[in-house]
Amino acid sequence: MKTYRVAILGCRGRGTSAARAYHAHPRTEIVALCDLVAELLNALGDELGVAARYDDLDAMMREHEPDIVAIPTGTEFHYPLAMRILQYGAHIDIEKPLCVDCAEADEVLAKAREKNAQIAVHHQGRVGVWMKAVAKAIDEGRIGELRHIHGHGKMYYGGYNLMNIGTHMINNMLKVAGKCRAVSATATTDGHPITPQDVVPSPQGMGTIVGEHITATLDFADGVSATLLQHHFPTGVNPVIEFCGTEGRVVLSQLVWKQACGALLLPQPHYALNNEREPYEPLEPEFCEGYDPESSAHPDDYAYVDEYVAALDEGREHECSGTVGHHVVEIMMGIFESAAYGHRVSLPQADRSHPLLRWRKEHGLPPPEPMPRPLAEWNVAEAVRLGRGA
Ligand SMILES: NC(=O)c1ccc[n+]([C@@H]2O[C@H](COP(=O)([O-])OP(=O)(O)OC[C@H]3O[C@@H](n4cnc5c(N)ncnc54)[C@H](O)[C@@H]3O)[C@@H](O)[C@H]2O)c1
Incomplete structure (x- = not known):
């Protein structure tokens, strides 16, 4: 070998x-x-x-x-x-x-x-212990037929959250829902719908971004849809994805490792809020053969x-693969395009240029001015830009 x-x-x-x-x-x-x-x-x-x-x-x-x-x-x-x-x-x-x-x-x-x-x-x-446990439960039919997926990212500024954390979340969604056909999104910055002036360079060198809060809808084949929230929260949150089926739900808490549990199964399609406790069942992590803890x-x-x-x-x-990672980039750029132009974006998009730079150009604006690369300094610069003070 x-x-x-x-x-x-x-x-x-x-x-x-x-x-x-x-x-x-x-x-x-x-x-x-x-x-x-x-x-x-x-x-x-x-x-x-x-x-x-x-x-x-x-x-x-x-x-x-x-x-x-x-x-x-x-x-x-x-x-x-x-x-x-x-x-x-x-x-x-x-x-x-x-x-x-x-x-x-x-x-x-x-x-x-x-x-x-x-x-x-x-x-x-996507090939990790908790997502494997989630995919196994779905493959075994434990949530019935997959209908909808809902996820929210970390606490980061929305556009950066999308590029940094959304990329992982979208790939996990693709694992069970297949290819994404179209996306629709809305975004706000400082409480108002985004404008070309709100397009900024990403912290940590992740290209050009927009939106403090982004709400996106993804359409997959077979009528499955997903909502993806990339909202800027004041305090830390763990990204979570919920896969909803005709007979149950499974919740994935991303980015956990040595925690007791990163995936829970609810063996019923809807929440029954009158129950004292929902009958959640923790899933077992699926470790790769040969892994030495x-x-x-x-x-x-x-x-x-x-x-x-x-x-x-x-x-x-x-x-x-690169093919899947490439599709993830198409979805993220589709989300930015949809939020900027206010229309649904079918994938793959014909225009391969960055939609936010295109949007600015069409409004007679050059690429945005540079901002600090480190996240903490970037947050201060954005707060100043929005008139909130440092
Ligand atoms: N998969 C994950 O869970 C996960 C988590 C966090 C970050 N990331 C990703 O990881 C990347 C950043 O990783 P990092 O924080 O370790 O990176 P970093 O930019 O802090 O460090 C990169 C290192 O590469 C070296 N380097 C850069 N260009 C080089 C060159 N031409 N020749 C030789 N060395 C060179 C730099 O000196 C630096 O030490 C980002 O793309 C981020 O999205 C992934």
Whole structure:
């Protein structure tokens, strides 16, 4: 059985998580690390015993010819780095979201096809312990026929929430509902319907965004619909998705790990508020075979690596493939377009440019002025822009 040779390009938080999972999996071996920051490179290299350390990705690619390159960098660097790495013909594991607009995502997919490379987008929750438990319950018919999905993101500013957390949530919805045909959305900023002046650069380099509160509707095949709320809350909230069927409901609490429970089943289609307690049933987490809970790897990252190994062995796409990640970008851009223009957007959209930059241009406006990249400073700058004071 082939051992896949892996390089990690970017050794901060997400690179460390990815590296721990590739290190723990018996079918993958980390052969090289790359980062521009020596302390990060050395910390990860020392932790995992990887001697080959680079600050020049081309030198790393030439000298090691890895099968898979993980690209866990800031989102604005996904497109240029993916294009550079794909040039070498390596498979890529790219952090989410795949890219900041459809045009970039199209090019990355086309380059991967040209090079016969498999893209996996790091939506690890889709193959993770709790989403697997949810999908199993739905597959077993425990909620009957799926009718509707409802989800809300974290507490972040809506447009940023969509790009950062919504990307995971949409991918989980796609797992059980299939392709999305159309989206409709409304958005407000500071209590008023969004205007082109409310289009801003995202915190953390996630492209161009709009909307403090976004409410979106997604239409899937077979008449299934979803509502997705990306609302700015004053305090922290866990993203939650509820899958509603003809005979029951199942609730997924995203981003939980060592909590006692991340998924609950309600074996009845509607809430009966006169009950003292709803008869919720906790679902068992579905751990990937071979996962060692004593390892430093997160079980969802481990499952994602395990799926990559299986996909490459079988010559098929990863469950969190570039194709799916590309569709997620189309949905997110469709939500922005619908909120801006006030119409339903059928997917895939013909115009692949960023809808918010297009909207501004049509109103005679240039791209928005730069804002601070770090989230805390960005929040202050946005509060000042809205006249709320810092
Ligand atoms: N999947 C998840 O659960 C999850 C969670 C949080 C964040 N993310 C995603 O992860 C990404 C950010 O990850 P992070 O916070 O670890 O990133 P980061 O931007 O903080 O760190 C990236 C590292 O990559 C290095 N780097 C960047 N360009 C390089 C180059 N050309 N050559 C060598 N090194 C380079 C930087 O020096 C830095 O150390 C975002 O896309 C975000 O959406 C995913």
